[in-house]
Structure formats: structure tokens, C-alpha cells
Amino acid sequence: MKPAPFDYVRPGTLEEALQALAGHPEAKVLAGGQSLVPLLSMRLAAPAVLVDINELPDLDHVRVDAEGVRVGALARHARVLADADVARVQPLVTKALANVAHATIRNRGTTVGSLVHADAAAEMPMVLQLLGGSVDVVGPAGRRTIPVEELYVGPLESSLHHDEIAVEAFFPALAADTGVAFEEIARRHGDYAMCGVAAVVTVDGDRVVAAKAGYLSVSDIPAVVDLTEALGGELRDASLARAAEAALAVLEPETDIHATADYRAHLATVLTARVVTAAYEDARTRAGGSK
Amino acid sequence: MSENQHEIRLTVNGTDHDVAVPARRLLSDALRHDLGFTGTHVGCEHGVCGACTVLVDGQPMRSCLMFAVSAAGHDITTVEGLARPDGELGPVQQAFRECHGLQCGFCTPGFLTTITAGIAENPEPTEDEARDMIAGNLCRCTGYQNIVKAVCRAAELARDDRAPEGGAA
Ligand SMILES: Cc1cc2nc3c(=O)[nH]c(=O)nc-3n(C[C@H](O)[C@H](O)[C@H](O)COP(=O)(O)OP(=O)(O)OC[C@H]3O[C@@H](n4cnc5c(N)ncnc54)[C@H](O)[C@@H]3O)c2cc1C
Numbered sequence: 001m002k003p004a005p006f007d008y009v010r011p012g013t014l015e016e017a018l019q020a021l022a023g024h025p026e027a028k029v030l031a032g033g034q035s036l037v038p039l040l041s042m043r044l045a046a047p048a049v050l051v052d053i054n055e056l057p058d059l060d061h062v063r064v065d066a067e068g069v070r071v072g073a074l075a076r077h078a079r080v081l082a083d084a085d086v087a088r089v090q091p092l093v094t095k096a097l098a099n100v101a102h103a104t105i106r107n108r109g110t111t112v113g114s115l116v117h118a119d120a121a122a123e124m125p126m127v128l129q130l131l132g133g134s135v136d137v138v139g140p141a142g143r144r145t146i147p148v149e150e151l152y153v154g155p156l157e158s159s160l161h162h163d164e165i166a167v168e169a170f171f172p173a174l175a176a177d178t179g180v181a182f183e184e185i186a187r188r189h190g191d192y193a194m195c196g197v198a199a200v201v202t203v204d205g206d207r208v209v210a211a212k213a214g215y216l217s218v219s220d221i222p223a224v225v226d227l228t229e230a231l232g233g234e235l236r237d238a239s240l241a242r243a244a245e246a247a248l249a250v251l252e253p254e255t256d257i258h259a260t261a262d263y264r265a266h267l268a269t270v271l272t273a274r275v276v277t278a279a280y281e282d283a284r285t286r287a288g289g290s291k
Numbered sequence: 292m293s294e295n296q297h298e299i300r301l302t303v304n305g306t307d308h309d310v311a312v313p314a315r316r317l318l319s320d321a322l323r324h325d326l327g328f329t330g331t332h333v334g335c336e337h338g339v340c341g342a343c344t345v346l347v348d349g350q351p352m353r354s355c356l357m358f359a360v361s362a363a364g365h366d367i368t369t370v371e372g373l374a375r376p377d378g379e380l381g382p383v384q385q386a387f388r389e390c391h392g393l394q395c396g397f398c399t400p401g402f403l404t405t406i407t408a409g410i411a412e413n414p415e416p417t418e419d420e421a422r423d424m425i426a427g428n429l430c431r432c433t434g435y436q437n438i439v440k441a442v443c444r445a446a447e448l449a450r451d452d453r454a455p456e457g458g459a460a
């Protein structure tokens with residue numbers, strides 16, 4: 001099918017873009033189009049106006065400092081993935097991005113677009129949630145920062161107002177003595193995963209002092225579970241099993257054409273142990289601990 | 292019902308084309324229907340199959356996931372632009388012929404454009420890297436073994452192209 005007719009504007013300034021959005025209750029932002037255009041072609045969405053933000057100036061930045069990584073709304077996934085400073089300051093961003101779609105899609109799709117699209121099967125919303133990041137948006141009332149805890153309100157639903165444009169995402173830097181890991185199971189590398197898990201583990205010597213895991217495709221909004229208590233400070237088969245149980249108590253895997261709910265639960269269990277262990281080892285290496 | 296038309300200039304394989312299209316015209320359809328570049332194939336029309344892949348400013352992108360109006364002002368390369376100036380097959384096309392990298396040819400234009408950019412970025416891909424390069428493109432009939440071989444062969448041919456006369460690569 002083809003998209004339904006719409007009006008199209010490609011403003012050259014943020015002010016004009018905001019005006020165009022404010023002018024029509026059914027206007028929508030077009031960024032990379034890698035999620036929106038399929039929805040239009042399938043006629044699952046039919047906005048009256050598309051506001052193409054691709055020509056807006058000064059939004060394609062990737063800035064890295066000791067605090068973390070700031071990604072502009074027009075930075076493509078491919079660009080963020082290739083940035084060596086991003087990998088150094090917050091390696092989880094890089095690890096997860098390598099699993100976002102195929103290279104061709106990453107050449108056009110934006111990381112910020114993926115964050116506000118709020119798909120619970122997508123990698124980056126879960127990573128933002130796990131790291132406790134935020135998204136900056138600009139609207140008629142000016143600029144505001146939406147902390148991730150307030151960003152994801154429902155399936156495919158973020159708390160952005162319809163007349164706001166997300167301009168920048170912030171991923172906090174990796175803390176000291178902390179390690180990260182990411183793994184997902186997809187039918188084919190680059191496809192949406194049937195289940196994916198990321199973990200952030202902080203150590204003191206060989207003790208685990210904090211552990212959190214994020215899950216994709218096993219709940220309808222990005223899910224993060226604190227596993228510190230379940231692990232009880234150490235990584236053993238028993239404590240890892242307790243951690244997976246704690247996670248499953250929160251998650252709500254569902255059956256779809258790609259996988260049954262049981263299979264997803266199984267994947268979440270296996271991946272929890274694997275990814276928490278990998279993040280622990282990463283933390284030990286970074287902390288300079290011997291093994 | 293008349294739909295608003297946008298007058299745009301599309302630069303395809305180095306030549307400018309002025310066309311009037313509605314905003315909802317996909318780049319793939321503009322290339323095929325409005326400009327007659329039917330080498331760009333359309334399979335799924337939602338980004339999955341890769342048949343419609345073209346180069347936008349040298350980078351592979353799905354032409355079914357872009358509107359023609361958004362492509363104005365960018366350099367587009369379609370499969371028609373991959374032959375050598377004298378009309379002989381370009382290195383990736385030649386490699387597909389040598390390695391039997393196609394049968395029906397439906398998926399081929401998307402592979403050729405993707406691999407052209409892929410070997411420009413990585414001139415000496417390993418077999419694994421070759422597989423990764425084409426992971427976003429589906430082929431329904433040839434199978435991927437020969438296409439992977441064609442990637443490595445194309446890289447070889449392109450290196451030979453760049454090597455000075457008689458010199459080593
Ligand atoms: C074949 C295929 C496979 C894919 N696989 C994966 C995958 O495995 N994992 C994954 O995470 N993603 C995947 N994607 C989606 C891809 O990552 C998209 O790029 C991303 O989800 C959306 O970014 P975009 O820039 O393309 O946004 P668009 O498609 O342009 O927009 C998406 C939505 O966000 C809104 N929006 C975008 N930017 C802004 C902004 N700055 N301000 C306000 N609103 C905005 C739009 O209005 C729209 O509602 C896949 C896509 C395809 C086609």
C-alpha cells in the first residue's frame with residue numbers, strides 16, 4: 001500500500017518547525033523515517049502534515065564529555081555507533097547500537113527518533129531506561145528535559161507533546177568500578193529481537209554491590225529490574241537463578257508470531273545469567289581486579 | 292481530487308531531473324515511475340527486503356523508506372549508475388556474473404548498491420564481514436553462498452581497478 005496524502009514541509013529553522021507542528025493538531029515529525037514511513041505505507045498512521053526535520057541546523061552532533069554522551073536529533077544510528085568516544089565513555093550505547101537493525105537502516109534512522117518512538121522491542125529506549133538518561137525537547141513553552149522515568153508512558157507512547165521536537169538525548173557515562181554487557185536473540189542479526197538483555201553491574205573487589213538489567217521484547221514498555229538484592233552480593237548459579245526469577249516476576253512476556261511467551265521467558269532467564277555475568281567480568285576488568 | 296504537487300530536482304547517477312510529485316511519493320516510486328529507473332526494485336515496501344536499496348550521498352539507504360521530496364538536493368545512485376562509463380560492467384556487477392550471484396535478479400540491484408558502498412568502506416572484507424555487509428538484503432532464490440563469494444570477488448576486482456598499471460595492490 002502507499003501512504004495516504006499529507007502536506008509536507010521541510011523547515012530550515014527550529015522556530016519554523018515548531019510553528020508548523022503547532023499549526024496542525026495532526027502534524028507529525030519526520031526524522032529518519034525508518035519507523036514512520038512503514039507505518040504510513042501500511043496506513044497505520046495518516047498524519048495531515050509531515051514536518052521533515054532533516055534540514056534543521058545543528059542537530060546532528062554527538063558530544064562526549066566526562067558526564068556522558070549527548071546525541072543530537074539528526075545523528076544517525078551509524079554515526080553514533082562509529083564514534084570511539086561514545087564507546088569509551090558509555091560502551092553500552094555502542095554495544096546496543098550494533099544490534100539496532102541493519103547497517104542500511106542505521107544509515108538513515110536516528111537514535112533520538114528511536115528513543116521517542118518508544119518501541120519496547122527496540123534497543124535504545126531500554127538502554128536509556130537502564131542508564132537513567134534523559135531527552136531534551138523544545139516546544140512552544142521552550143526547552144525542557146524529560147528524565148527517562150517520565151518518558152515512557154505506554155506501548156509505543158512517550159510523554160512528548162505533539163507540538164514538541166526532541167532535540168537531544170543524554171546517556172550518562174559509565175561509573176567507576178562498573179561494567180556493562182548486552183546480548184539479544186534474534187532470528188537474524190539486525191532483526192528485532194525475540195528477547196534482549198542489558199546489564200550494569202558495580203563491584204567492590206569481587207562482590208557485587210549493585211546490579212540492574214534491562215529487557216526488551218518481554219514487556220510492552222522498556223523494562224528495568226534491580227537485581228542487587230536477588231544476587232545477594234555474589235554471582236553463583238543459585239543467585240543468578242534468583243535474579244532471573246526476580247526479573248520474570250516483573251516482566252510480561254507475550255506470544256506473537258516470532259516466539260511464544262514461554263520461549264521468551266526462557267530466553268530472559270538464560271540471557272539474565274549470561275549478561276549479568278559478562279557485565280560483572282567487564283566491571284572486574286575495568287576496576288583492575290585480578291581474576 | 293488534485294493533490295498538492297512539489298516541484299523538485301532529483302540528482303540521479305550524476306544527472307539532474309526536474310519532476311513534480313506529491314509529498315507521499317516514495318523515492319522508489321519516483322525513481323521507477325516518474326524517472327524510469329526501473330532497475331530499482333520494490334519488494335516489501337517496508338524496509339525489510341533491501342531490493343530497493345540505492346546510494347544517497349554514497350550511503351546505502353532504503354528508497355522505499357524515503358520520500359522523493361526528502362531526497363531533493365542529495366546525490367542518488369541507482370543500479371543503473373554502477374556500470375563503467377564505457378558501459379562495461381562495474382566490479383560488483385562483474386563479480387556477480389563470475390560467481391553466479393544471481394538467478395531471477397529481483398534482489399540483485401539492492402545487493403549491488405549495498406556492496407558497492409560496503410567495499411568502498413572495507414576494501415578487504417573477510418567472509419564474515421561479507422556476510423555482515425549483506426545481512427540486510429534478502430534473496431529468495433540464489434542463496435547467499437554465491438553472493439558472499441561475489442562480495443569478496445568484487446572487492447578483489449575493485450582493488451585491481453585502483454592498483455596502478457602493473458603494480459601490486
Ligand atoms: C527493517 C527494519 C528493521 C529495524 N530493526 C530495528 C531494530 O532491530 N531495533 C531498533 O531499535 N529499531 C529497528 N528499526 C527502526 C529504526 O531503528 C528507526 O530508525 C528508529 O526506530 C526511528 O528513528 P527514525 O529517525 O527513523 O524516526 P522516524 O521513523 O522518522 O520517526 C519515528 C517516530 O518518532 C517521531 N520522531 C522522530 N524523531 C523525532 C524528534 N526529533 N522529535 C519528535 N518526534 C520525533 C516521529 O514523529 C515518529 O512518530 C528497524 C527499522 C526497519 C525498517
Ligand code: FES
Nearest residue numbers: 334335336341355
Ligand atoms: S522494498 Fe524497500 S526494503 Fe523491501
Ligand code: FES
Nearest residue numbers: 394395396430431
Ligand atoms: S536472485 Fe532471485 S531473489 Fe535473489
